Amino acid sequence: MTDALKIGIAGLGTVGASLAKILAERDNMLAIACGRAIRVTAVTARDKTRDRGVDLSNAQWFDNPIEMAKSADIDVFVELMGGAGDPAHAAVEAALTRGLHVVTANKALLAAHGVKLAALAEEKGSILNFEAAVAGGIPVIKALRESLTGNTVSRVYGIMNGTCNYILTRMEKEGLSFADCLKDAQRLGYAEADPTFDIEGNDTAHKLSILTSLAFGTEIAADDIYLEGISNISIEDIRAAADLRYKIKLLGVAQKTDSGIEQRVHPTMVPRDSVIAQVDSVTNAVAIESDVLGELLMVGPGAGGNATASAVMGDIADIAKARPGAQVAPALGRPAKSLAPYTRAGMRSHEGGYFIRLTVEDRAGVFASIATRMAENKISLESIVQRPNQDDPDGPKTIILVTHETMEDAVRKAVASIKGEGYLVGEPQVIRIERP
Amino acid sequence: MTDALKIGIAGLGTVGASLAKILAERDNMLAIACGRAIRVTAVTARDKTRDRGVDLSNAQWFDNPIEMAKSADIDVFVELMGGAGDPAHAAVEAALTRGLHVVTANKALLAAHGVKLAALAEEKGSILNFEAAVAGGIPVIKALRESLTGNTVSRVYGIMNGTCNYILTRMEKEGLSFADCLKDAQRLGYAEADPTFDIEGNDTAHKLSILTSLAFGTEIAADDIYLEGISNISIEDIRAAADLRYKIKLLGVAQKTDSGIEQRVHPTMVPRDSVIAQVDSVTNAVAIESDVLGELLMVGPGAGGNATASAVMGDIADIAKARPGAQVAPALGRPAKSLAPYTRAGMRSHEGGYFIRLTVEDRAGVFASIATRMAENKISLESIVQRPNQDDPDGPKTIILVTHETMEDAVRKAVASIKGEGYLVGEPQVIRIERP
Incomplete structure (x- = not known):
């Protein structure tokens, strides 16, 4: 020996x-x-x-x-x-x-x-x-570094922060607010006293930057990541997602595009019956899509x-x-x-589906105005739902749009011009949709 | 170089x-x-x-x-x-x-x-x-052989045959019969002309025997596996499973018990909202439960x-x-x-939940008789449902029992004594329940 x-x-x-x-x-x-x-x-x-x-x-x-x-x-x-x-x-x-x-x-x-x-x-x-x-x-480093040798990876994404997934799962299952769930997470030791680093996505970004390098053979570029946390997710978003057969997860996504590599961390709507949507509480999951193997998903404890x-x-x-x-x-x-320099694909050129939740004053022409602004930006809609305001039938209404694949830039422009119309109550909510 | x-x-x-x-x-x-x-x-x-x-x-x-x-x-x-x-x-x-x-x-x-x-x-x-x-x-060999070094594994199980999972998924999603789905699988190249090896579980058993050895440090014992295929699964089972919030999957399971190691391949009810339940069509999945890491699940293409x-x-x-x-x-x-000899834990001592579907003549006392036979064998029931016969209100009725954790031996004895009562129409169906 x-x-x-x-x-x-x-x-x-x-x-x-x-x-x-x-x-x-x-x-x-x-x-x-x-x-x-x-x-x-x-x-x-x-x-x-x-x-x-x-x-x-x-x-x-x-x-x-x-x-x-x-x-x-x-x-x-x-x-x-x-x-x-x-x-x-x-x-x-x-x-x-x-x-x-x-x-x-x-x-x-x-x-x-x-x-x-x-x-x-x-x-x-x-x-x-x-x-x-x-x-x-989860042995994702080994999978990328060893098992997938010879594969060309097109996308890697996952739930990589247990604190966020715990909060989103409890919001969804129990209808609690973000603040209440965060408090419980802190009490149970799932979140730090200062939870910023977790809930604003920085922790996920660090992990994503390492996966990106392994997946695409590029230098690690942790500062070049589009970042959006979950503190802005409301129980209304969770409910609207459920109605549309989606769940909201904080994903880190790295994806090869024509203009470079997208690295982004943001709340994401995933189809309710997808495997990753069932990954609840502090459990993590990472999916790797590559040309020879196909899609590999690994689910397991991400911390502890x-x-x-x-x-x-x-x-x-x-x-x-x-x-x-x-x-x-x-x-x-x-x-x-031999690692290639990282070339960032700008978020404005990100293509995907979008969920847009608008709270609007109850006045004539609003619906038509929204539809027009979308059309002007060549955004095609998969669904558009107006919900009655149950608490106050004459009060502000909620309108939910789900777009087909479109450009982030177009969505930003459309939302900006809708904001300019003056009928919005509060900030519009925009959540990207990711499909397995 | x-x-x-x-x-x-x-x-x-x-x-x-x-x-x-x-x-x-x-x-x-x-x-x-x-x-x-x-x-x-x-x-x-x-x-x-x-x-x-x-x-x-x-x-x-x-x-x-x-x-x-x-x-x-x-x-x-x-x-x-x-x-x-x-x-x-x-x-x-x-x-x-x-x-x-x-x-x-x-x-x-x-x-x-x-x-x-x-x-x-x-x-x-x-x-x-x-x-x-x-x-x-799916890099499951690498996970067991390398990533989990130092862990003591308690259970490994999975969907390891694409043909079976394809058939079960189509039955569930489209309400088709086993025979029709098998024909389609053959047409699409997912099943062999002689599909016995896949649908009767032998293919899964071969794979399971390798995982068992790696997981438990025992000699490979492919002949010592309890084997039950899916050809006996009817659309009624699939529907009853759905009503009870389960799905039916062909699982290979290896599990450490007090009397040895269980190796079994059989149709299994898994909770509908578990991650593995969402693994559809020809996709495979393997879960490993170990004491240090916890539960790791890997999902990916199992063939091709x-x-x-x-x-x-x-x-x-x-x-x-x-x-x-x-x-x-x-x-x-x-x-x-240094591999230990494999000691088989007999199926009769398997402990778990069971789904039992009985088709019975429509006569007085049947329900009571079934309940008595279960009680005699100390089987405690989680639910018992009698369904109306929609085609023929006076015809045979379906009774579905779901047991709490019990011994396989008790279930076999109870079912045998129910068969002896003479009110059963056709064979009783018994499907084991597996929880993540």
Whole structure:
């Protein structure tokens, strides 16, 4: 049997503690599967004294993760601290520079520095694995990087934020408001005290940027993502979606178009009887459409200490199974130098169906005016529904339009000119439709 | 750049031809991803003269696949002939004996000889990859063998036969009979002229036996599978399922129980709003439940030349990315010698919910008699519905029972004693319920 694989864990929060525990409890099982033992020989965390439910006294303790990356007696540096900046960035860089393999769950780090780190790993012949960085326990990185080799991907999309999906699911199933559901999510630990990063789509965007690079062979471009969160989704939207046989999900979508690659994160209407529409609560899902394989959808836990630790453990096991010095496949699926620059396709040229909800004053000619504005912009309508105002029969009315495939630019122009007419009450709601 | 990886393809049917074409068209893309070129240097098929839409004149032609395995100038033997016997078996054995890597899509071969072939591969330090053998393009082998390393699996189940799922979907959506849907499936090429192997569940059983071994670390036991096909499913069952908010799918299920491992293939009622219930037509789906990760579900094309070729290509790419002579992880997830013998859990001790449909004569006391027989066997009922006979109000009535969790043995005894009462018209229908 080969020597034990020595790993150092940086960060002993929920994921790190869960990983350390599993590695300790399942040492025998892992040794059989990997052909060698896996040992935690170094650890670092902010608080040395906290009880994490696992005996780490045999591992060398480091106060400084960068110091651990530079000098610990380890083969693999496991980065579970999070954050795009230091110490995570400097520590991973130091570990790779030294020729260590790296496993990380850090989406922010990869979104910001992934290409540079992948290039460094290649130069040093090190493995850089990051299955846990996108959609937690779902093996989507492996699918894109390994299973789909030779495929040309046309679209990748998914539900990649459990907080948002939890809120949208509860709104839909229980008719509660966004604010109430957010409060519950915070109480249950599904949302942070400051939930902005989740609900405004930034977290999904980080994950999407990594998938985009793997799917299309382009450099990671996390800042070039169209972003729209779910805080604007009302219970009226959820109900109208249900009536039209849709559900609303926060999707991250990356799609090849004639003018470049669209990367967008926004609330999306998906057909009610599609598989992805059934993905509820904190569960994640990622779909990949490619020319040889067709459509592959993977559904599973996107977060949580154990699910994330499982993905990290799979990454470590892959390293343990490879002989030291074996050839290393490029971290982003192709050599970092051969990644194409990312060319952004502007949202204005996005083509798709749209749901438009307008609240209008109850006066003659409004319906005709809306229809005219749509026609002027060459938008063809799949359906147009006017709902009675049950609370106040003479009060404002709701009009819901669903368009056929059209250009985002046309929709924006039509909505702007409708706003100019002066009969709108409140802001119009526009939600994109995505079909599997 | 390392030398080109030389592959020999045995079998140039739909999958083989598709693979050869993709490898030829995408040589550059594959070389970038794999760090070396992939070249087809040998081929064999039954008919040398057929036009397969790809130029194979640079590859050496063999009339005999075993001869090709023994003597061709190749690194990888790709077996796409099918069948558990020779020439596939002898050829794969010869290739492994010679130290070649093997990629196969042959579920029948692995179901019959998988453990022996895995042991041979390990002995020779060869890679034996077979992603395409189960659920076509869905990377379930990789998930079980790599991503889930360190997890303890409790259940794996799925829709693994496109023919059956196509038939059941059409029955459900269009209210057609089994026979009509089967005829259409044959016309469209989704079913063989002799469809027995698909519709009676044997194909699913082969695939399940491979998943069971990977999931539970046991020897492959394809003959120890409880088997029930879909030819007995009537439109009445489909309708009754719909009324109760279920759908009927042919599932393969492997599950750890106290008395061993259950392996069963049978028509199954799944909750209508579960994700797997939305998997329609020829699409496949596999779910894996494990203790660290939780539930992972993968949905995708389970058959077809391209989807299968994509999985084969992924397997070849994994070999190309590994340096020649690199350590090889065991084909079945752990060394063949360490696989536990398979201990079958008898179906009589299966626990679950049951749907029971009885057609009974319209006479007094029948309802009470059925309820008594159930109670005698300690079967607690979730629902009991008697339907009017619309065609003939005085004719036989349909009674549908749905049980809470109970033992298969109790259900069999209750149904047998009901049959003994003499008021049944035709055979009772019993369908197991499976919950995600």
